[in-house]
Amino acid sequence: xxxxxxxxxxxxxxxxxxxxxxxxxxxxxxxxxxxxxxxxxxxxxxxxxxxxxxxxxxxxxxxxxxxxxxxxxxxxxxxxxxxxxxxxxxxxxxxxxxxxxxxxxxxxxxxxxxxxxxxxxxxxxxxxxxxxxxxxxxxxxxxxxxxxxxxxxxxxxxxxxxxxxxxxxxxxxxxxxxxxxxxxxxxxxxxxxxxxxxxxxxxxxxxxxxxxxxxxxxxxxxxxxxxxxxxxxxxxxxxxxxxxxxxxxxxxxxxxxxxxxxxxxxxxxxxxxxxxxxxxxxxxxxxxxxxxxxxxxxxxxxxxxxxxxxxxxxxxxxxxxxxxxxxxxxxxxxxxxxxxxxxxxxxxxxxxxxxxxxxxxxxxxxxxxxxxxxxxxxxxxxxxxxxxxxxxxxxxxxxxxxxxxxxxxxxxxxxxxxxxxxx
Ligand SMILES: Cc1ncc(COP(=O)(O)O)c(C=O)c1O
Numbered sequence: 001x002x003x004x005x006x007x008x009x010x011x012x013x014x015x016x017x018x019x020x021x022x023x024x025x026x027x028x029x030x031x032x033x034x035x036x037x038x039x040x041x042x043x044x045x046x047x048x049x050x051x052x053x054x055x056x057x058x059x060x061x062x063x064x065x066x067x068x069x070x071x072x073x074x075x076x077x078x079x080x081x082x083x084x085x086x087x088x089x090x091x092x093x094x095x096x097x098x099x100x101x102x103x104x105x106x107x108x109x110x111x112x113x114x115x116x117x118x119x120x121x122x123x124x125x126x127x128x129x130x131x132x133x134x135x136x137x138x139x140x141x142x143x144x145x146x147x148x149x150x151x152x153x154x155x156x157x158x159x160x161x162x163x164x165x166x167x168x169x170x171x172x173x174x175x176x177x178x179x180x181x182x183x184x185x186x187x188x189x190x191x192x193x194x195x196x197x198x199x200x201x202x203x204x205x206x207x208x209x210x211x212x213x214x215x216x217x218x219x220x221x222x223x224x225x226x227x228x229x230x231x232x233x234x235x236x237x238x239x240x241x242x243x244x245x246x247x248x249x250x251x252x253x254x255x256x257x258x259x260x261x262x263x264x265x266x267x268x269x270x271x272x273x274x275x276x277x278x279x280x281x282x283x284x285x286x287x288x289x290x291x292x293x294x295x296x297x298x299x300x301x302x303x304x305x306x307x308x309x310x311x312x313x314x315x316x317x318x319x320x321x322x323x324x325x326x327x328x329x330x331x332x333x334x335x336x337x338x339x340x341x342x343x344x345x346x347x348x349x350x351x352x353x354x355x356x357x358x359x360x361x362x363x364x365x366x367x368x369x370x371x372x373x374x375x376x377x378x379x380x381x382x383x384x385x386x387x388x389x390x391x392x393x394x395x396x397x398x399x400x401x402x403x404x405x406x407x408x409x410x411x412x413x414x415x416x417x418x419x420x421x422x423x
Contacts, residue, residue: 025150030374034358038368049397051385052368054192054338056257058309061302064256064294071290081286084277085113085265089292092299093250093265101235109270110243112277115287117222117249117264120276122148123283124247124266127275128184128216129154135184136171136215140375140382142192145220149184157182158376161196168205175213185210185246188220190233190336193375193384197231197336203239210245216272217246225255225306227336228314237268247272254338255306256298263287263295313338316387316394323398327405340385341372348405354380365404367397 034052041048059065071077084090090107097103105111114120121144129135129152137145139158146156157178159170175181187206189198203219210217219236227233236248247268253259266276286292320340321331330343348357358371361383370386372379389397 022151022153026147030355031370033355034362034368034371037359037362041362041366046366048362048366048368049389049393049400050368051387051389051394051397052370053388054254054386055388056254056259056338057388058257058312060257060261061298061305063301064258064298067297068290068294071293074290077289077293079289081289081292083280083284083286085111085286086289086292089113089296089299090265092296093267096299097235097237097267101238103235103237105237105267106270110267110273112266112273112280113287113292114249114264114266114276114280115284116253116262117220117251117266118144119262120264120266120280121145121218121220121249122151123279124218124272124276125149125152125154125184127279128152128272132180133184134178134180134182135186136174136182137186138167138188138191138194138196139377140193140372140379142188142220142375145186145188146376149186154184158378160378161191161194164196164198164202168202168209171215172209172213175209175215181213182215184216184218186218186220187236188222190223190227190334192223192337193339193341193370193372193379193382195332195334195337195339195341197227197233197334200234200238203234203236203242206236207239207241207245211241215245217242219246219248221248222251223254223337224250226310226313226338228310228317229335231335233336243268245269247276252295252298255309256302257309258295258298261291261295263291313387316389316391319391319394320385320387320398323395324401327398327402338387340387342383342385344381344383345405349381354382358383361401361404365400367400367404 038048087107090111090113093111094105094107097105125148129149131153133154134157135149135154136157136159138161141158149156157174159167161167171185206217221235224233236242247266250265252263266273317334321333324331324342329345334340344354344357354371354373358369361367361369370384372382372384
């Protein structure tokens with residue numbers, strides 16, 4: 001007899017667990033092999049430089065942590081909160097939108113607080129997508145953009161994001177030629193993983209297309225707080241008429257270094273905001289109130305810290321771009337976001353696929369990166385490197401990559417093993 005009575009398989013025949021078919025719609029997790037090797041190496045004591053995930057390594061502002069501690073000591077903050085977030089936090093989000101983008105939002109009907117923007121985004125997809133519905137997503141694709149639609153039983157079309165004009169003309173083409181017409185357009189600028197950015201006029205055109213074809217829009221602006229060289233990522237909601245056709249998600253994970261706190265916002269079209277609120281009312285009881293109170297303080301008082309954090313990412317970006325360029329890599333300098341979207345040198349593209357190349361860097365160079373193919377076929381040939389380690393660790397990462405690849409770093413396929421590295 002099994003001494004664990006919860007496992008009495010000798011008494012009954014094996015029980016079959018039947019999962020819902022929507023789970024089988026999810027592809028194998030491409031980052032799984034990288035993560036398993038990273039874990040194994042760390043357990044063996046290897047000092048791996050982890051540029052895999054966009055997980056900020058710097059802490060939130062001290063004032064925000066102190067407020068969290070103080071709010072956690074208040075017995076009034078320990079019950080269930082409101083599933084759409086407390087009104088004062090929604091008001092603070094409204095004043096940030098007004099200050100930063102000149103956009104006026106009604107905190108009562110046009111803002112919902114989410115348990116991280118990923119939660120809000122996924123549940124909004126559940127609210128608007130169903131069998132037979134199609135969403136357009138950017139390619140390469142941040143996995144949740146496709147799989148939240150997928151889990152809601154919708155279909156996904158991924159359109160190349162690299163050239164913004166071409167992207168929009170492809171969106172219009174898809175709306176003209178597909179039947180049934182796509183229902184939802186998911187956009188994400190600054191884009192993860194490709195780092196593509198846009199100017200405000202782009203969103204004006206998005207609204208025009210959305211109106212013409214009856215296409216709802218979700219803008220994921222997760223990286224709007226992290227921009228460089230004086231660039232200010234625009235808000236989709238600042239485009240005339242945007243609020244009639246869609247919503248925008250923002251987050252405190254990136255600019256405020258509060259990724260683990262799970263604080264995000266959905267703002268814009270009141271019907272979509274209400275739909276998300278309805279789903280959330282069934283699924284959750286709202287965010288821990290002490291976190292909401294501290295988030296108010298962060299939004300109200302730490303904007304200078306957000307800018308300082310962006311300057312830190314800019315410094316890291318420069319170190320990594322310069323270092324890889326010195327190795328001969330063909331690098332486009334991003335002007336926003338937390339990543340470098342680096343083209344793998346042709347020499348190596350000819351030798352192996354992107355996942356194998358990323359595994360090689362980890363196995364032999366102790367540098368973890370995300371293989372571009374983890375973001376769909378459009379990411380093949382690229383690596384995504386997160387700027388989450390400090391400058392000296394990034395310099396070390398470049399040295400490790402150089403050592404690991406020997407003299408075959410360069411994009412020039414004519415340069416083979418043994419050629420000298422240019423100074
Ligand atoms: C494009 C994009 N959207 C959303 C998220 C998730 O943000 P949050 O922490 O608010 O769920 C991320 C996080 O990596 C992201 O890259």
